[in-house]
Amino acid sequence: MTLAVRIIPCLDVDQGRVVKGVNFVNLRDAGDPVELALAYGQAGADELVFLDITASSANRETTYDIVRRTADQLFIPLTVGGGVRTTHDVDNLLRNGADKVGINTAGLANPELISDASRIFGNQCIVLSVDVRRTSETDSGFEATTHGGRRSSGWDAIAWIKHAVDRGAGEVLLNSMDADGTKNGYDLALIELVRKEVGVPIIASGGAGQLADFAPAVVAGADALLAASVFHFGEISIHEVKAELALHNVTVRA
Amino acid sequence: MSTVVILDYGHGNVRSALRAIESTGVTARITSDFDDALSADGLLVPGVGAFGSCVSALRSVRGDQIIERRLAGGLPVLGICVGMQILFASSTEHADTNNFAGLDQWPGIVRALDAPVLPHMGWNTVRAADNSHMFQGIAQERFYFVHSYGVTSWDLPDHDYLEPPRVSWSHYGEQFVAAVENGPLWATQFHPEKSGQAGLTLLANWVSTFSEKS
Numbered sequence: 001m002t003l004a005v006r007i008i009p010c011l012d013v014d015q016g017r018v019v020k021g022v023n024f025v026n027l028r029d030a031g032d033p034v035e036l037a038l039a040y041g042q043a044g045a046d047e048l049v050f051l052d053i054t055a056s057s058a059n060r061e062t063t064y065d066i067v068r069r070t071a072d073q074l075f076i077p078l079t080v081g082g083g084v085r086t087t088h089d090v091d092n093l094l095r096n097g098a099d100k101v102g103i104n105t106a107g108l109a110n111p112e113l114i115s116d117a118s119r120i121f122g123n124q125c126i127v128l129s130v131d132v133r134r135t136s137e138t139d140s141g142f143e144a145t146t147h148g149g150r151r152s153s154g155w156d157a158i159a160w161i162k163h164a165v166d167r168g169a170g171e172v173l174l175n176s177m178d179a180d181g182t183k184n185g186y187d188l189a190l191i192e193l194v195r196k197e198v199g200v201p202i203i204a205s206g207g208a209g210q211l212a213d214f215a216p217a218v219v220a221g222a223d224a225l226l227a228a229s230v231f232h233f234g235e236i237s238i239h240e241v242k243a244e245l246a247l248h249n250v251t252v253r254a
Numbered sequence: 255m256s257t258v259v260i261l262d263y264g265h266g267n268v269r270s271a272l273r274a275i276e277s278t279g280v281t282a283r284i285t286s287d288f289d290d291a292l293s294a295d296g297l298l299v300p301g302v303g304a305f306g307s308c309v310s311a312l313r314s315v316r317g318d319q320i321i322e323r324r325l326a327g328g329l330p331v332l333g334i335c336v337g338m339q340i341l342f343a344s345s346t347e348h349a350d351t352n353n354f355a356g357l358d359q360w361p362g363i364v365r366a367l368d369a370p371v372l373p374h375m376g377w378n379t380v381r382a383a384d385n386s387h388m389f390q391g392i393a394q395e396r397f398y399f400v401h402s403y404g405v406t407s408w409d410l411p412d413h414d415y416l417e418p419p420r421v422s423w424s425h426y427g428e429q430f431v432a433a434v435e436n437g438p439l440w441a442t443q444f445h446p447e448k449s450g451q452a453g454l455t456l457l458a459n460w461v462s463t464f465s466e467k468s
Contacts (some may be wrong), residue, residue: 003426004377004396041450046377072273077398077448097269099400099448122303124373124400170373203377223371253377253396 002251006224007047007238008203009231011036013082014053016062018232037070038080040231044238045076046253049102049173049226054084058087064096071097077204081173090117094125102129102173108153108160111167118168127203128169130212132157132190133177149177157190158197165198171249172198172224174207183230185207185215195221214241217249256465258282259294261320263311266300266337267447268436278458282466286315295447295464297324301336305345305364306354314359318357325359330438330464335401338434338441339364348404359439361409362431369427372402378444380432383420388442390459395452397432397444401457404430404443 008039017031029035037048050070052063060083080093081102088148089199090101103126107114118126121208135143142157153160161172174194176187186207193248204222208230217225230236244253258275261270262284275282275298283290291297299317301308305445317425318429321341324331333341345364346354353363366375377396382389399439404427423429433442440460446453 001375006376068269071270074272075270075448075453076450077400077445094267095269097267099267099270120303124302124375124402137346171375186380199371201373210355221377236353 003075004046004251004253005218005222005225005245006203007252008047008049008079008224008226009040009045009230009238010049010051010205010226012051012053012228013063013066019053020181034065034073037074040186040238041076042081044242044253047077047079048074049079049081050078052080052085056223057240060092064092066095067098077126081127081174085113087113087116089182090126092123094121100125100127100171100189101242104129104218105170107164108144108146108155111163112167114164114167115179118170123168123170125174126164127163128161128174129172129175130161131162131175131177131239132187133253140193142193145177149180158193161194162197165200171201173203173205174222179207179252180205181229182207185209185213186222186225188216188220191217191220191222211236211240211244214249215245218245218248218250221237256280256295256461258296258298258461259291260284260300261291261312261315262277262286262319265308265311266302266334267373268300270447271334272296272302274454274457275461278465279462280461286317288320291317291320291327292323292389294329295310296330296461299331299337299340301334301338301340303336303401304351305339305347305356306394307439309356310339311353312340312357318320320382321357321359323363323387325439329374330440330460331440333439334412334447334458335443335445338443339401339403339405341439341441344397345403350396357401360434360436362402362407366402367404367427373400374399374402374404376379376425378424378426379451381423381425383422383433383435386420386422386433387436387463388420388433388440388456388459389422392452392455394460395449397442397446397456398448399424399444399453401443406430418438
């Protein structure tokens with residue numbers, strides 16, 4: 001009996017549509033997040049992440065509707081992040097069917113949000129989402145950023161993650177801005193460092209480009225592996241990832 | 255058609271539970287209405303968050319009485335996640351000197367699991383009890399767990415005149431109770447409503463204990 005490493009596709013949703021391009025076969029509408037979510041469920045995803053990248057808060061109702069329609073049909077865990085600013089936002093997402101809520105920028109601006117949300121809703125549903133990049137300005141050599149990696153938050157990334165976990169974050173979605181989009185593999189040094197420092201599950205994100213990239217991230221300490229474009233463009237299937245991990249004696253859900 | 259009530263006391267992803275139960279072909283509704291919850295063919299008790307706040311919220315809708323009376327009358331109750339934990343005698347979660355008291359349907363203390371990474375989050379296997387009805391057809395499947403606390407020993411003595419409870423186990427750092435079938439009272443530490451097709455089958459197995467075949 002061993003816990004399976006989770007494989008998690010991430011969908012970027014903007015004003016109700018999946019963006020960053022999706023080229024999935026056999027979909028009527030590749031831009032519909034609900035249809036794509038169900039397709040990933042069929043394809044063996046262990047969990048799903050919706051990242052709401054809508055700039056304005058005016059479209060929140062659209063997001064709630066997508067979450068609701070997805071959760072009504074897909075019986076695997078669903079994490080929703082992006083634009084979560086208050087415990088009211090967390091409550092709305094959970095009520096509409098999200099199982100976990102990702103907190104990123106608003107947590108950096110107001111760490112009390114993480115404490116409050118985890119106290120009210122339980123730490124198991126509060127995911128610290130953090131965009132990390134290398135720097136010479138911090139002790140660890142990594143900093144937490146905002147604005148999609150373009151601005152420094154002033155926090156050492158490792159110190160911030162420890163702080164947020166102490167406040168009650170139950171999981172860390174660790175996104176490497178250096179690796180993101182490179183397809184050169186997950187940021188193993190970063191994963192190893194965070195694994196040494198915190199005792200909550202880590203979702204590795206950023207850099208997955210080929211089958212060989214997945215197992216090393218597990219060895220480095222990741223409990224779950226997130227990827228977007230390699231799945232969206234059909235370059236790699238979830239089943240292929242799981243078969244590759246199994247070859248490396250990593251436990252996966254069949 | 256049979257009816258399942260999902261007890262609404264502010265603790266749990268009731269929407270997913272509703273849809274998952276509906277997928278088994280019965281009518282389901284979310285309510286905290288005392289009489290409705292008492293008379294439904296099946297009662298599902300969800301639960302997320304901390305043990306103490308779950309028990310308090312449950313008591314505030316008289317959920318403890320609803321469960322007690324249903325069980326006295328042999329009516330099915332299914333507790334999920336913290337909805338299972340609160341059925342035990344007490345919990346050490348956020349407790350100072352005294353443990354938080356639970357509903358005490360079963361002896362046992364809910365305590366933090368001894369594992370390097372918590373919460374225990376993800377898909378794990380279950381060692382199903384012999385002749386389990388709950389796991390019929392799905393004993394080899396994985397189920398979705400999210401919890402940091404659990405019950406690591408089963409302390410209810412067998413009774414000569416009653417059918418012994420069927421206890422199923424999982425392992426994460428140590429052994430813990432994954433599910434119990436004890437007469438009309440069933441419970442799972444994992445989330446069947448989030449465990450894909452295997453979870454829906456489990457819920458259908460539960461529903462089949464009180465729903466007439468159509």
